[in-house]
Amino acid sequence: MSNLDREAAPSLCGGRGFVVTEPVRELLSPRHVRLGESTEVRRLLPNLGRRMVGAWCFVDHYGPDDIADEPGMQVPPHPHMGLQTVSWLHEGEVLHRDSTGSLQTIRPRQLGLMTSGRAISHSEESPRPHARLLHGAQLWVALPDTHRHTDPHFEFHAELPEVTAPGLRATVLMGTLDTATSPGTAYTPLVGADLALTGGTDVRVPVERDFEYAVLAMSGEAHVDGVPLVPGSMLYLGCGRDELPLRADSDAGLMLLGGEPFEEELIMFWNWIGRSQEEIEQARRDWMEGSRFGEVEGYDGAPLPAPELPAVPLKPRGRAR
Secondary structure, eight states, X not given: OOXXXXXXXXXXXXXXXXXXXXXXXXXXXOEEEXXXXXXXXXXXXXXXXXXXXXXXEEEEEEEEEEOTTXXXXXXXXXXXXXXXEXXXXXXXXXXXXXXXXXXXXXXXXXXXXXXXXXOEEEEEEOOSSOOSEEEEEEEEEEOOTTTTTSOOEEEEXXXXXXXXXXXXXXXXXXEEETTEEOSSOOSSSEEEEEEEEOTXXXXXXXXXXTSEEEEEEEESOEEETTEEEOTTOEEEEESOOSEEEEEESSOEEEEEEEESOOOSEEEEETTEEESXXXXXXXXXXXXXXXXXXXOOOSOSSOOOOOOOOOSSOOXXXXXXX
């Protein structure tokens, strides 16, 4: 999914200077952003005070939306570099196309993982016809310098490993949780897991002490380390835990995101992640001139133009303002 904000601002993130090395409970409020004709998302990362969680650098939560009489998600072709996109659905379908020739319909609890590497472009749309409801999350993972120029590619994994406990089913979409490891390619130590809790559950999930974590509330109401979360909110947890207490009085859905704090300082502008202003400027020229990012075939519509760069110089900085 793209950042469609026509007033795009640079996000300066990365580095270990703002890593919280002890357990905290920092509630992040979303910013509401319009995507296309009928989809509004709640943007949790980058946030006013928190830029990254491990290598996770962008989190949008959308729905559940009734799109029975709407076009649904319609995101025209747009470019990416220096990151991975993770598409995750609870309800509905999304049709993915990209400039490597990939064409894939993604359904609930199937992993669509696109590694942009040096350059890729893609589109996302609700199929025609499509399901009545659309509900999911779109996430980005920053690529480390050693892998950010890799060849672009797309992975689809219909079957993913699970960790279960009484009242809990955890689907591991990225990295490793407990004894389960996702088949999705990860370039830094991290974890992404979908946690389905049944009402009355009181459970502790094992986590890595050296990872920082956040939990995104997808549906229902749950308590995470004693903090109540409602859908569309996210709780940043810092580092230093061996287990994470979860409690749900009714059925609830959460996403656990974590990873080793990201060492490198980054510039994130529009749909690109780079290390310098020159890289971002070159990416914009290449996209507007129709070179490097390839062509998405089959989408009924024009590609998105890139927003203007800000007048102030772009410099990579830390993880928080």
